[in-house]
Amino acid sequence: MILQTGVRIGVVFGVLITIVAYMTLAERKVSAWMQDRYGPNRVGPRGLLQPFADVLKLLLKEDITPRHVDRWLYTLAPAMIVIFALTAFSVIPFHPSFVIADIPVAVLFLLAAASMDTYGLILAGWASHSKYPLLGGLRSAAQVISYELPVALSFASVVVLTGSFSLLDIQDFQHRYVWLLIPNILGFVIHLVAAFAETNRAPFDLPEAESELVGGYHTEYASMRWALFFLGEYLNMAVAASVITVLYLGGWYGPFQPGFWWFFLKVAAILFLYLWVRFTFPRFRYDQLMNLCWKVLIPLGLVNLIWVTALRLWLF
Amino acid sequence: MSAPQPYVGLALHAVVSLAIALGMVGVAAWMRYRAKRPPQVRYETYECGEEPFGTARARIPVGFYLIALLFLLFDVEAAFLFPWVRELGNLGILAFWEMVIFLGILLLGWFYALRKGDLRWIR
Numbered sequence: 001m002i003l004q005t006g007v008r009i010g011v012v013f014g015v016l017i018t019i020v021a022y023m024t025l026a027e028r029k030v031s032a033w034m035q036d037r038y039g040p041n042r043v044g045p046r047g048l049l050q051p052f053a054d055v056l057k058l059l060l061k062e063d064i065t066p067r068h069v070d071r072w073l074y075t076l077a078p079a080m081i082v083i084f085a086l087t088a089f090s091v092i093p094f095h096p097s098f099v100i101a102d103i104p105v106a107v108l109f110l111l112a113a114a115s116m117d118t119y120g121l122i123l124a125g126w127a128s129h130s131k132y133p134l135l136g137g138l139r140s141a142a143q144v145i146s147y148e149l150p151v152a153l154s155f156a157s158v159v160v161l162t163g164s165f166s167l168l169d170i171q172d173f174q175h176r177y178v179w180l181l182i183p184n185i186l187g188f189v190i191h192l193v194a195a196f197a198e199t200n201r202a203p204f205d206l207p208e209a210e211s212e213l214v215g216g217y218h219t220e221y222a223s224m225r226w227a228l229f230f231l232g233e234y235l236n237m238a239v240a241a242s243v244i245t246v247l248y249l250g251g252w253y254g255p256f257q258p259g260f261w262w263f264f265l266k267v268a269a270i271l272f273l274y275l276w277v278r279f280t281f282p283r284f285r286y287d288q289l290m291n292l293c294w295k296v297l298i299p300l301g302l303v304n305l306i307w308v309t310a311l312r313l314w315l316f
Numbered sequence: 317m318s319a320p321q322p323y324v325g326l327a328l329h330a331v332v333s334l335a336i337a338l339g340m341v342g343v344a345a346w347m348r349y350r351a352k353r354p355p356q357v358r359y360e361t362y363e364c365g366e367e368p369f370g371t372a373r374a375r376i377p378v379g380f381y382l383i384a385l386l387f388l389l390f391d392v393e394a395a396f397l398f399p400w401v402r403e404l405g406n407l408g409i410l411a412f413w414e415m416v417i418f419l420g421i422l423l424l425g426w427f428y429a430l431r432k433g434d435l436r437w438i439r
Contacts (some may be wrong), residue, residue, distance in 0.1 A: 002324065046405050086333035090329035133372075138380050152397075214362070
């Protein structure tokens with residue numbers, strides 16, 4: 001049993017690292033196509049080996065630790081972001097026969113893993129002992145904890161409809177009745193918007209707004225430790241896309257041949273949406289960002305919760 | 317009652333995640349380029365071309381503190397919500413109205429914070 005789980009963990013990590021590596025390439029290629037350019041096309045056929053070149057380059061760069069930083073926390077912060085992003089994948093059901101840990105409180109676990117990421121960001125800002133990173137870290141902490149509330153309310157609305165915290169049960173429910181996208185469309189939209197903000201992606205990438213904060217929380221980082229922040233960011237995007245797929249889009253179920261394919265297709269579609277939005281919308285201002293969360297999404301989330309509860313009690 | 321098996325998988329996964337993340341930091345520290353005699357200015361705090369001055373431990377806007385307080389309030393609310401949403405099917409109509417009242421009181425608190433201006437970022 002342990003061996004089987006170990007093999008699964010290996011497969012998941014292998015696939016994940018590959019997906020994340022090619023997300024960086026996809027981001028550059030898609031942005032290039034949207035802006036009528038070629039994008040990277042020198043390393044390998046059509047630039048397909050670019051991610052490997054990037055990783056090698058980042059590993060071999062000089063890794064500067066500025067004199068004023070808090071060394072322990074400074075080194076630990078980027079690792080923390082990656083750890084919690086990777087841990088979240090343990091409960092994602094890729095297929096009924098392929099889930100590493102089908103724990104009965106998976107929804108709560110996902111929420112907990114997502115909020116732990118805040119520590120990495122704020123520790124990076126604090127340990128750098130510099131003004132721009134501190135501001136970026138504070139901003140991202142305030143942003144991530146604020147947008148956690150709409151996410152929690154969307155999770156709650158899903159649990160109201162399905163009556164279970166287990167992701168496999170939620171899949172079964174969607175298989176028997178209907179994709180939760182249909183009865184819970186408001187929850188889906190709230191979750192999608194909040195997912196963009198929680199992963200610090202455009203148009204909510206305020207913590208690293210380069211025009212005002214230089215680089216935000218990772219200003220003082222160099223080389224591979226800098227890259228770990230972005231590894232964490234892309235992993236978090238993959239987590240968010242998987243969670244949305246599982247909760248609202250029916251996971252591996254599809255019209256023709258249910259299986260892994262549908263899961264990965266849906267995740268890829270949401271990841272593409274991330275890129276599409278990034279190169280289409282301008283960045284929000286910080287007060288607009290906070291207003292959107294506290295004055296729009298949270299009241300909407302509460303209203304949606306009451307709506308799905310009524311639906312559940314009088315319909316099912 | 318479910319077996320502890322899934323939690324064993326979870327623990328294993330968490331340990332592997334930890335090993336991968338720390339391993340990457342370790343490999344980076346081992347493979348990095350080491351400059352022979354780096355100029356000392358390289359280790360200064362970065363301040364966008366300016367001479368660095370003062371400490372970063374300065375006073376920060378109070379808005380962040382208010383957001384943290386409000387977050388605490390609503391996160392405790394979420395903690396109360398989750399047992400309720402799980403058992404809703406078994407509890408029925410009465411639980412629904414109870415929760416409507418609970419959420420109503422919370423919305424009242426939210427409205428109070430709004431009127432006091434705690435959610436306003438430009439002050």
